[in-house]
Amino acid sequence: MRTCVVVVGKMNILPEKSLWIFVLQLSCVLLTLKATVTVGSPVLLNPPPPPETSAENFLEKYGYLEEENHQHNDTEVNTALREFQWLTHLPVTGRLDSATRHQMAAPRCGVRDDRGQQAWAQKVNGIFHGGLTKPNSGQRLRRKRHSQLGERWHKRHLTYQVVNWPGHLPRGQVALAVRTAFQLWSNASALAFREVTQGSADIRLAFYEGEHNDGMGNAFDGPGGALAHAFFPCRGEAHFDMAERWTLNGYKGHNLFMVIAHEVGHTLGLEHSPVRHALMSPYYKKLGKATVLSWDDITAVQQLYGKPESGQVIQLPGQVFSSALRDWELSESGTWKPDSTPPPYCRGFFDALTMDQDGTSLVFRGGLFWTVSPAGNTSSPLPLQNRWPGLPLAIEAAAYSEMDNKFYFFKGRRVWRYSSSGVDPGFPLRSSELGLPGHPDQAFYYPRLGHLVVFKGQLYFVLNLGTLRPEPYYPRSLDDWRGVPRGTNGAVSHPDGQVYFFKERHYWRFDPEKVQVTGEGMWDTELEWTGCLGTHHRGNNIL
Known part of the structure; x- marks a missing residue:
């Protein structure tokens, strides 16, 4: 078997410096692929099901196709797709287009959608006419918006x-x-x-x-x-x-x-x-x-x-x-003592995390935030508006920039920027005005670039803080950050020179010199500067 190896030196995450590496790697892949095809095509032991099969499974699970007969003809599938598209307010085409696949993948209730398009139309008709009528007939149907007649509680x-x-x-x-x-x-x-x-x-x-x-x-x-x-x-x-x-x-x-x-x-x-x-x-x-x-x-x-x-x-x-x-949260925060138990976010989730010029971590959850010293000493929680007046009740991402000594906050499709004196003039701005996406996963200041980096889905964006304009050649794929998983909800450029990424209770340590993840673990038990005092917390699952 022919083998191709490309050896490269250090690489920054900058498109102009990595283009030649990409060309060499692509050439290597093509040569290897050519050799593989010559010898014989590899066989996938467990190939993923085609999109049509997954769609039919979905339509069966939620009641659009009969489960007893798994061999469905084109007419049955077309009818089921049309009913699903009608219910979800998509263009009714009867085809498995991208919008339909996207809707099928959206989070939802697991209860079946048993009735078809005609039954739904009859229900809506009944709301306005006091009963349900069969199409093209005067006969009324005694149907209501519950699963079957009699499926209700007979007490109040x-x-x-x-x-x-x-x-x-x-x-x-x-x-x-x-x-x-x-x-x-x-x-x-x-x-x-x-x-x-x-x-x-x-x-x-x-x-x-x-x-x-x-x-x-x-x-x-x-x-x-x-x-x-x-x-x-x-x-x-x-x-x-x-x-x-x-x-x-x-x-x-x-x-x-x-x-x-x-x-x-x-x-x-x-x-x-x-x-x-x-x-x-x-x-x-x-x-x-x-x-x-x-x-x-x-x-x-x-x-x-x-x-x-x-x-x-x-x-x-x-x-x-x-x-x-929020009132409940504030009343409870008044009873929490820093030396008694770890802060609530140590149980598993926070909304955002950043670090200021003194190495103090700021952890955000709901309408509150905590400060944690480099030694792991945690403050009592405070409402966001106490320090940053005008912020919404909760945020999605936060970043402190060493370049301009400002805090950047993200929520929905808007961005706030704060100096020590308060919110900067002209802010909040719409994310689109800065060339950034709405609802970002996270944001952090990256000293190696000297700019703000924003993650969203499969891409990352780079914002020039001097011009408040996106850098050219971006957005780019998260593949540049080798080893960092999708869906991280926080990142910090630490004084030790590493970038720490967070997802749920896990963290990944990214080395900018090696351009890859070099370590990972549980942040609440291993990173003292998160303020969790090395205590592991279990969920309240009594089953």
Whole structure:
């Protein structure tokens, strides 16, 4: 077998200096490929399934194709794709185009979308005409927005129980989210809910990983995909994927409150809704400022259980829940002592991390931030607005720049820049004005380039802080950062000359001289300057 080896020296992550290396490597690959083809083509032992097969599996799992017969003809697949596209508000083509594949990969509820396009249209028609009518006939159908006739609770006072919860979220926050989720539905119907901590309950909420003896097709699939699933009355259970990055007050991960509220709707008997902005839409919905329940959600629950005794629906805007959660967070932060237990972010997640000119780490989570000295001494948490007035309630990325001694904050599609005196004139700016993407994964100052580096998905961007314009030849692939995984949520250029990347509870140490990762581990037990005092924390999983 012919072998090709290219030996190179040190390389900076700059396109003009690495172009000749790329050409040599490409030539090597072509020569090796030529030799391989001459000898014989390699055989993949486990080739990935073609896109069509994965799409059919998806359509079977969520009720668009019959599972009993796995050999589907083109007409059946075309019809199933059209129904799926109609429900998800895509162009109805019946073809497996890129938009359809993208939608299939989006995070969603694991409950099936059993009814087809015609049934959904009949349901919407019934909302406006007081009943459901078959097309081209005067016959009414007695269908409502729940899975089957009779699948509802035959009482108005229900109990619920939280079996376990993610270890990185405080019990009090989870309890507030669950209580508010049930209150959403009681405010819109004649139902009343009460939590019980022991004994039996009508509705049980629990977190699991992978296969959990829940029936065929209900095994959780790790981060993304199916976030949770639930069972209709009278089983009354809702299960959530423990492997997801659950959040309540941050913008990274999936908001647990919104997913709980959706799954509770299923435990009450509600099906998925075809209305784009409905809480009961099958796809994950972010928490915003507007009301959480749509008119379709309210109509559906009232069809089953009637209106509130007062006759008036009380709507809860998402902003109210965010404010209540922030108040709880601030009250709890006042009782936390730096010398008692590690800060809450040590349980597994933070939103952003940076380091100032003194080597002090700043860790951001929700509406709070902590400072950690180089020796690992952690301050009490403070609200973001106390130090940086005008910032939103939470951020997605933060970076301190040694070049101009300024802090840069990212949230959504806007960027804030702060000097010691406050927010700089003209800020916040739209990310697009700086040539940067919205909702970045992370940002950090890279001394080797003298610029700000922003990661998003498979690409990284470089911002010239002098001109506030993107550097030419960017964005580029993250392959330049050899060994750094996708989806990191924080990075720090450390005084030791290394760049540390973070993802969940892991870190990777990147050597700019070798242009590759040279070490990795658990940041809460190995990096003293993160403020976790070397204590390992376990999740609260009692199952």
